[in-house]
Amino acid sequence: MNRYLTALLLLVVAGCNRVDHIGRPPSMTESRSTPEFIAMTEPELNLPQGPQRPESRASLWSGAQNSLVRDRRAAARGDILTVVIEIDDRAEISNSSNRSRSAADQISMPDFAGLPQRVEARLPEGATMGSLVDADASSSYKGSGKISRRDKLTLRVAATIIDRLPNGTLHLQGSQEVRVNFEMRELTVSGFVRPEDIGRNNEVSYDRIAGARISYGGRGQITDVQQPRYGQQIADVILPY
Template sequence: MTAVFFGLLQGCSRLDHIGQPPTFSPQTQSVERQAMIYSGLPTTTADTSAYRKPSLWSGDQSSLFGDRRAFTTGDILTVMVEIDDQAEISNTTSRSRSSQENLEMPQLFGFPQRRNTELPEGASLDNAVDLGSSSTSQGNGSVRRNEKLALRIAATVVDVLPNGVLRIEGTQEVRVNFELRELFVSGFVRRADITRQNEITYDKMASARISYGGRGHISDVQQPRVGQQVLDAILPF
């Protein structure tokens, strides 16, 4: 019953873009919008002395030389994702073992000679035990990966932790014809790592989560059907 219900849900999601392009995700339900609306209570009192005397510099963020970096809930910054990774691993294992045991008793108080007469023709107790074994094992393994991705996305500060670390989250959707490209990024950053241009690279994000994919007609063709995926998961062979 659970598998059938899951299959119906997957089918309904595909019905969304039959004969038409896929719809965008509603912005009214995004975490970024909630962070912009409910930015929290101010922790400091605004300095009004700058309004009473002319000055090009003040501690205010909107001043001419003020710090424009994101620092509170609802602020926006740019995340630069530039991944160019290459990894190649090759392992070779070889093992060989050989052993042989031979036990002879041709003159054990005349016991072999007396018993040999009672044995069938060709049998003898002179070589009582003769054992031999051989084992060989070889293994080869190779892994090679090459990933390259270059993206820029605007993210929103959705939370400020007690130690000052910012939790950011950003989404982006671009629709081209009948295919919708989706980009998602989230993680934790330090305000000190944000540049003066209000940008930060993905390698300075802790617990970074980056997703680049899409949905639409082409993605549906590339994905196996739900029934096939279920069978691949439960069939032992």
């Protein structure tokens, strides 16, 4: 009985994502519960600075946030930068192979101390030791395969520095949700980037991100129709045909 209850509970939990948008648009993720918001509300601690001289407050070369010469690139926990995703990959692989083999064997024993003649007297009609074994075999194999794939994706998303590693590498993470009618489009990106790879316009290309994890998908009524039901997915895994 417990097994049936466990299976029923798993089905209910798996279907909660679809139940969320029955008769209404999909719910958006609360922005205040994301790691990006936590990083922005809890920035890293800065070392205390000594008292500034009065004339330094009027200088254009100060390092304040509103300074005209301050580096605007993201460099600390809680800073925001733009990730540019422009994927245009194409791969074509073509393989072919041919193999052939033939073999022929023939064994005969017309005379061997008179033994073949004695044996032939007891053999069925038409059988003779003069052509004891005659075998011929041949095989051939031909195979070919071709893979053609192209991926193209152009996106821009704002990401937040959620951590700064001891070696200075920045750990970024960003998410974006766009709801159109009853369909939600979700974009997430995360990875590690060096501060020097961030451009002057505070942008970084996806190919500069180490360990990049980019996800672009959605949820909603259209996605539910396109996805097979859980029972069908389980049957595809279990059934051998």
